[in-house]
Amino acid sequence: MKPNYRRCISCRRAALKQEFWRIIRVNPSGQLQLDRGMGRSAYLCPQVDCLQAAQKKNRLGRSLRTSIPSGVYDTLWQRL
Template sequence: MKPNYRRCVSCRQVGLKEEFWRIVRVFPSGKVQLDEGMGRSAYICPQTSCLQAAQKKNRLGRSLHTTVPETLYQTLWQRLANSNTQNQILI
C-alpha cells in the first residue's frame, strides 16, 4: 500500500501522516478539534518552532478557514510538553 504523505502548515516539511498532529474543522458543525473527525484538516509538526509560528501567524486558522480557539493551542502545547518529558525518560 502506498504511504500517505502530508505537509506541515508551519515549516512546510513533507513527511508521513503519522509524524504530524492533525487538526480538523469538523463538517458541518465547524468545530475545531484534534485528531478525529471528517472535514477540512491541517497538519503540524510536533515541534516547538512549528507550533510557535503556527500560533503567532495564524497558520492553522488560515489553513482551516476558521478561527482556532486558544484552548486548542493550549492542548497542543501541553501535548508537546508531555512528549518532550517522555522522550527524556526514554533517553
C-alpha cells in the same frame, strides 16, 4: 499500497501522516477536533518552532478557514 504523505503548515516539511498532529474543522458544525474526525484538516509538526510559528502567524486559522480558540493552542502546548 503507497504511504500517505502530508505537509506541515508551518515549516512545509513533507513526511508520513503519522508523524504529524492533525487538527480538523468538522463539517457542518465547524467545531475543531484533534486527531480524529472528518472535515477540513491541517497537519502540524509536534515541535516547538512549528507550533510557535503557527500560533504567531495564524497559520492554522488560514489553513482551516476559521478562527482558532486559544484552548486548541493550549492543548497542543500541553502535548509537547
